[in-house]
Amino acid sequence: MAAVGATTRRRQLGAELYxxxxxxxxxxxxxxxxxxxxxxxxxxYESKAGGVKWVIAEKxxxxxxxxxxxxxxxxxxxxxxxxxxWWKANQYADAIPDWITPLLTLEDEAVEECHWxxxxxxxxxxxxxxxxxxxxxxxxxxxxxxxxxxxVDVRMRRQxxxxxxSPMHMWVILDEAVLRRVVxxxxxxxxxxxxxxxxxxxxxxxxxxxxxxxxxxxxxxTGFIIIRGPxxxxxxxxxxxxxxxxxxxxxxxxxxxxTVFDYLRSQALSPAExxxxxxxxxxxxxxxxxxxxxx
Numbered sequence: 065m066a067a068v069g070a071t072t073r074r075r076q077l078g079a080e081l082y083x084x085x086x087x088x089x090x091x092x093x094x095x096x097x098x099x100x101x102x103x104x105x106x107x108x109y110e111s112k113a114g115g116v117k118w119v120i121a122e123k124x125x126x127x128x129x130x131x132x133x134x135x136x137x138x139x140x141x142x143x144x145x146x147x148x149x150w151w152k153a154n155q156y157a158d159a160i161p162d163w164i165t166p167l168l169t170l171e172d173e174a175v176e177e178c179h180w181x182x183x184x185x186x187x188x189x190x191x192x193x194x195x196x197x198x199x200x201x202x203x204x205x206x207x208x209x210x211x212x213x214x215x216v217d218v219r220m221r222r223q224x225x226x227x228x229x230s231p232m233h234m235w236v237i238l239d240e241a242v243l244r245r246v247v248x249x250x251x252x253x254x255x256x257x258x259x260x261x262x263x264x265x266x267x268x269x270x271x272x273x274x275x276x277x278x279x280x281x282x283x284x285x286t287g288f289i290i291i292r293g294p295x296x297x298x299x300x301x302x303x304x305x306x307x308x309x310x311x312x313x314x315x316x317x318x319x320x321x322x323t324v325f326d327y328l329r330s331q332a333l334s335p336a337e338x339x340x341x342x343x344x345x346x347x348x349x350x351x352x353x354x355x356x357x358x359x
Contacts, residue, residue, distance in 0.1 A: 074116075075298050077141040081121070082110040084128040084138075098127035118142035160218055163308030170291045170300055170311075171225055176233040178290040178325050180283050181242055185256060187219050188226060188234060189263055194256040195219045197248030231268040237328045238338075240275045243345045250356065254349035261342050264335065272332035273341050282327040290321055 085095050085106075092103040099120055106124075109116050121142040125135040160168070171177060171188075179186045184198055199215050207215070225232055246253055264271040274281065289302040301312040301321045312318070333341060 073141045073144050075293070076295075077116055077121070077138065078110050079297060080134075080138055080141065081106075081116075081124060084125065084130050084134065085110070088128040090128065095124060095127060099123040116142045161308065166300075166311055167289075167291075167302055167309065168222065170293070170302075171222070171232070173293065174225070174232045174291050175294060176235065176292040178292070179234070179236045180286075180288050180325060180328055181236060182239045182283070182287045183242065183245070184247065185238070185242060185260065186234075186236055186289075188223050189236065189260060189269075190219060191252070191256050191259050192216060192220060193252045194247055197252060201247075226266075226268060233268050233270070235270045235272075235329075237272045237274055237325070237332050240273055240341075243273065243342065246349075249353070250349045251353040254346055254353055257342050257346045257349065261339055261346060264339050264342070270335055271338055271342070272329060272335055273338040274328060274332040275341070278331045281331055282324045288321055290318075290325060 085092075090098070092106045095106045096103045101120060109121075109124075118139050122135060122139050125138050130138070177188070184190075185194060187195065190198070196212070196216050199212055199219070203212050203215065226234065243257065247256070260271060263269045287304065291300045291302060293299055299313075299318055301317060303310040303312065312321070332338070
């Protein structure tokens with residue numbers, strides 16, 4: 065199981081403060097008045113936006129009539145939620161936009177990620193050459209080469225969640241288009257798909273391919289990631305877009321994406337059949353690369 069880190073503690077803290085206030089039957093205004101802060105501050109504490117001073121957290125517990133054990137737990141969460149992750153290091157500062165920080169923090173503590181990949185191989189399973197080609201295609205008009213290199217470094221660093229002492233599980237469903245789309249070159253594709261085939265041998269990675277023959281499917285064309293936290297109420301859906309990303313946490317949003325992912329799993333090839341298809345594409349791209357080299 066993944067270690068519980070700062071992001072998870074902050075989210076647990078917000079949920080616990082909300083639970084205690086709701087149990088006490090207090091409004092946001094009343095809670096703020098009780099400890100000398102604004103309604104907006106209490107709302108920010110509960111919505112997990114920004115830090116929580118442990119002294120205020122302790123006072124809120126008193127106002128809510130929390131037990132000593134509940135108060136100790138809340139204060140501990142408030143104190144421990146300030147730990148900084150690897151992505152805060154100066155060497156990565158220029159390569160990490162604000163919108164991706166939540167993804168990095170969430171997956172650093174995730175127990176599982178469920179990916180529906182309709183365009184590219186998920187970043188956690190990309191080779192360096194493939195990642196460079198993807199990022200260059202997206203950033204070449206706006207970012208200098210050294211910054212693109214940093215972005216690739218960040219993507220490679222993210223992959224350590226799969227090799228840490230307690231790796232998260234990664235369940236990936238790839239649209240067949242991902243296997244056919246030539247990213248970079250035939251040689252890069254052969255190496256990337258071989259890397260996928262090797263990754264699929266790990267007990268921590270499950271890969272399925274949704275073939276074109278499956279026809280229409282529930283996800284339409286939108287890729288997404290369901291990030292499972294240490295506790296079910298900490299699950300989040302990540303949606304990437306040209307402007308950044310959306311993070312969905314509402315119960316109905318989570319149910320919708322979980323249901324769609326289950327449908328995709330039922331329509332996709334089995335892991336064994338998927339490995340066979342991936343291996344066949346490795347051979348095809350390797351043959352194309354060999355012919356080009358001999359020309």
